[in-house]
Structure formats: structure tokens, C-alpha cells
Amino acid sequence: MSGLIRTHTRFQLLETSRTPIAIIGSAIWPAASMLAFVVPYAGDDPHFANATTASMLTFAVMSTNLFQYGVGVADDRVQPWDPYVRTLAAGALPRFAGRLLAGLALMAVALLPVVLISAFLTAASLSPARFLLAALAITFIAVPFILMGLAIGYSMPPKAAVVVAQVLFLPLAFGGGLMSAPGWAPGFVETVGPYLPTGGAVRLMWAAVGEAPIRPVSVVSLITWTAALAGVAWWAYRRDEGRRFS
Template sequence: MHLTLVHTRYQLLETIRIPIAVIGSAFFPAVSMLFFVVPFAGDDPVAATYATASMVTFAVMTSNLFQYGIGVSEDRAQPWDPYTRTLPAGAFPRFAGRVLAGLVMLILPIIPVVIIAAVGTEATITLGGLLAGLGSVVLISIPFTLMGLAIGYALPSKAALAVAQVLFFPLAFGGGLLSAPGSAPGFIEIIAPYLPTRGAVELMWAAVGDFDPNPVSLIALVGWIVVLAVLAVWAYRRDEGRRFS
């Protein structure tokens, strides 16, 4: 546990020392709030609350995709990463430290979304809803963490960057993150329940408001978690086999 915390601290310091990485993780969710939520749903308390939950989901997705997808692939190119795998403690402390650091870093892109919602919209939330929302943030980070890890361990840094950039907007739009519940275009409503972003955002909607998640979306989300976990383990073992066998 001590080694895990040491690696967590190292990962956090490494990220914070590059301010643009911190600013970049908060940029897209904050801009999306300003352009899509404040002018169109800001005056409606219910719509603004759901839209804020959608933007929090968007922030979780983008943060995990870029932090793990690009961060892991860049670390694999450095000599420090293979060296830590040869140490007696193994790779687990560094891996666990990366995951814990990722959970801490999730706070950074969420803060501006919440501030914009509080200042520029009529969104409201109860204390119970706030606590449920925080728990949902941890839960919905799982599939996107696994997705980022799969990308990071499977691809070199340039390819990982391209794949993360290609994935994040279609997942957001296709999952209905940029529209209110039930108001997305028809073809989006058809495909949305089968994307991980839809199950994730419906959990957030249920946490902050009176929304009943679609069972199909939740089943699909569990399926995505299983598939992405298998892909992440496969990518990790494939990378380990190539560089250490």
C-alpha cells in the first residue's frame, strides 16, 4: 500500500508539472457547458440539472480516455516503465497508483462544469443527489478507464492520441450526452442504449434527478465493462510478452 501511494503521488506530480495537461482535461467539458447547456437549458432547473450530469459524464469519459490512453502509451516508450516491472514489488504498485491518480484527477475537469452550472444555470441538486452523483462518478469511470488502458497498452503514443481523439466525440454524441433525456435525434435514440456512454449518463441522471434508467442501457454498460476489461488485460499481457519474453 505504501508503494502504491508513492506511485500515486509521483503520477500526480508528473501531471501537475505540465499545466497544459491539466487545463486541457477541463477545456472540452467546460466549453461544452458554455455552448450547449447555458444558452439552451440554463433557465430550466430540470433540464439544466440533467445537462450538467451529462457534462460531468463527458468530463469523466474524456479525462480517462486521454489520461490513460495517451499517458500509458507515452510511459511505455520511456525506460522507467519497463524498469519498474523488473523490480521485486512487480508492476502492481505503479498500476494501482496510476488508477488512484486518475480518480483524483477526475476532480479537475468536473470542477469547472459544476461552477458553470451553479453560476450560469438554474440547476439544483439535493445533498443526497450530490452524494449519489459522486458515487456514480466513480462507478461510470470504470468502463472509460478500461478503454483508456486498452488503448494505452495496445498502441504507440501517436496512434493512441489519434484513437482517443476519434472516439470521444462520437461516443458523446451517440450516447446522447449533448441532448436532454428523450430529446436526441431519432437515430441517436436507437443506437444510444448500446453505447457505454448512455448507460453511464443514465446512472448520473438517476443519481441527480427523478429518472428511471433503461435496463437495456445498464445491461449494455455491464457488457462493455466485461469486454473492455478483457481487452485491457489482453493488451497488457501482449505488451508484457513482447518486451519481456
Template sequence: MSLLLTHTRYQFMETVRVPIALIGNGFFPAASMLFFVVPFAGDHPVGATLATASMMTFAVMSSALFTHGIGVAEDRVQPWDPYTRTLPAGPWPRLGARILNSLLFTLVGVLPVLVISALFTEATVTPVQLVLGVGALLLGSVPFQLLGLFIGYALPSKAAIAVVQLLFFPMAVGGGLLTNPMDAPAFIDAVAPFLPSRGAVELVWAAVGYGSPRPLATAMFAVWVAVAGALAVWAYRRDEGRRFS
């Protein structure tokens, strides 16, 4: 635990020394709230609440994929990363610290969304629903954390940037995060249940009191977690075998 906290503190300080990283983490979800949610669903309590949950899930996806997918790939080319991987502590302190930092920056990213929702929309939740919603967000981040780790350990930094960008936006749109949750296009309704973004956002919708996750979306969410976890483990071991054997 001591090593985990040490690595977490080091990685956190390394990130916050570049303020634009924090700003960018919350900018796109907040901008999406201002441009897409406030004008079109801000005066509808149910629509605004569901859309806020969607934008918070959007922030979770962005933080997890970009933090791990790009951050890990960039760290792998630095001398410090190979050195820390030769230490006898094992992989858990480094990987655990990456995940904890991603969760911290996820919470930072959703704060602007919550503030905009509270000030400019009719969205309403109880304190208990808010806590449950945050818990659902953290659970919903799991497949994106694992996918980010897979990309970061499997690809060089330039390729990782492109793959994360190509993966992130289609998942957000296909999962229905950027469309009206109460009246999504037929194509989105057909595709969404097969994407982890839909399973994640349905968990959040249920946590704040609107409906329950559909069985297909929940099952596919679990499949994505299992597959992404296996790929992340494979990529880590492959990278370790290539550079340290």
C-alpha cells in the same frame, strides 16, 4: 498500500508539473457547458440538471480515455517504465496509481462544470444527490478507464492519440451527452443504449433524482465493462510478453 501511494504521488506530481494538462482536462467540458447548456437549457431546472450531469460524464470520459490511452502509450517508450516493470512489486501499484490519478483528475475536470452550473443555470440538487452523483460518476468511469488502458498498452503513442480521438467523440455524441437529454434525435435514442456513455450518464441522472437506468443501457454498460476489462488484461500481458520475455 505504501507502494500504491508512492506510485500515485509520483504520477500525480509528474502530471501537475505540466499545468496545461490540468487546464485541458477541464476546459472542454466547461466550454461545452458555456456554449451549449447555459444558453439553451440554463433557465430550465430539470433540463439544466440533466445537462450538467451529461457534461460531468463527458469530463469523466475525456479524463479516463486521454489519461490512460495517451499517457500509458507515451510512458511505454520512456526508459523509466520498463525499469519499474522489472521490479518485484508486481503490476498492481503502477496500474492502481494510474487509476487513482485518473479519478483525481476526473474530479478536477468536473469542478468547472459544477461551478458554471451553480452560477449560470437553474440546476438544483440536494447535498445527498450531489454525493450520489459523484459516486455514480466514478462508477460510470470504469469502462472508459479500462478502454484507455487497453489502448495505451496495445498501441504505440501516435496510433493511441488517433484511436482515442476517434473513439471519444462518437461515444459522447452517440450516447446523447451533447444533445438535449429531454428531446434527443431519434437516431441518438436508437443508438445510445448500446454505448457505455449512455449507461454511465443514466446512472448519474438516476443518482441526482431523475428516472432510473434503462435495463438495456445497464446491461450493455456491464458488457462494455467485461469486454474492456478483458481487452485491458490481454493488452498488458501482450506488451509484457513482447518486451520482457
């Protein structure tokens, strides 16, 4: 099984690398947002820089996974190769695991410029323990957005998936408070933010970098969204399988 997972992961990475703009594009948008919204305002305040960097990292996690899986999976489904692979005896697990690992690798590429900009152009500073905790938090918060992307990709054709991903993108980012630091968002964002997947994710990141306490409501919200999106993604996959292969 591990060999099949490695094969599918390598295939996904090779396929993506054949379109370099897909990799470059996933890294440019978070980096540009960092340069536009964090560097000019973070100044020499390490706490503000830490918090806003955590916000931009969450922003990058959401955008990368939403489009990587939402649009990518929808596009794969209309290619002749996808129906063939789904008829093989290996089953769905190696394909899902391979897509997940490849997506995490591409997400790391998108996050790297944000980390470098924060390290060299702001006063952000983390201890090794906090850095490791933030890395673990990133892995955790990526899960609901991966599932959201899979739900979109397996339930919609490519043109619809692009529109839905774009429509969800900005409201989730703004409503969750990704455009600000703790306590800086408008009042209604502070009210509804913890109940959105983006709000739960960014508040966990703020806690990981030591700039806000852990809020139980955000953690519960994030876990609830993860479970719900897992159900929707599984339903979309089985629905697509029943329509195309029954």
C-alpha cells in the same frame, strides 16, 4: 502494499504536475462545452439544467479518462523509466492502483469547473442525497472509460493512440446522447445510445440526478462493456509484457 500504492500515486501526480497544461487542458474542454452547450439553453428550467449538467459530467469523465490513460500510458511505454519500473519486484498492482488513483484525482479537477458553472450560471439544483448519489455514479461510470484508455494505451504506440482516442471521442459522445437531455436526441441516437458505454453511463447519471428513470438495459450494457473492456485491457497489458520482457 498501501505504501507502494501511495508512492506510485504521488509519482504520477508529480509527473503530471510538471506539465501544467495537461491539467489545465483536461479542465478547459468540459468547462468550455458547458458554457457553449448548456448555459445558453438551460435557462431557468432546473430539470433541463440538471439533465444537461449530468450529460456534460459524463462527457468530462469520458474525455478525461480516454486521453489520460489512452495517450498517457502509450507515451509512458516509450520512456526508459517504464521498462525499469516493470522489472521491480512490487508487481503490476501498485502501478495500476497508483495510476487509477492519480487519474481519479485529475478527473475531479476536470469535473470541478463543470459543477461550479452549473451551480452559479444555471438553475440546476440537487439535494445533498442526490449530489452524493451523482458522485457515486460518476465513480462507477469512470471505470469502463479508464479500462478503454488502458486498452488503447497498452496496445498502441503514442501516435496511434492519439488518433484512436480522437476517432472514438466524438462518435461515442454523440451516439451515446451526451450532447442532449433525456428524450432530446435524434431517433437513431435514442435507439442505439443505451447499448453504447457512453449511453449507459449518461442514462445512469440522469437517473442519479432524478431526471430519468433507471433503465435496466443501460445498466446491463454498462456492466457488459466494463467486463469486456477489462478483458481487453488485461490482454493488452499481458501482450505488451510478453513482447517487451519475454
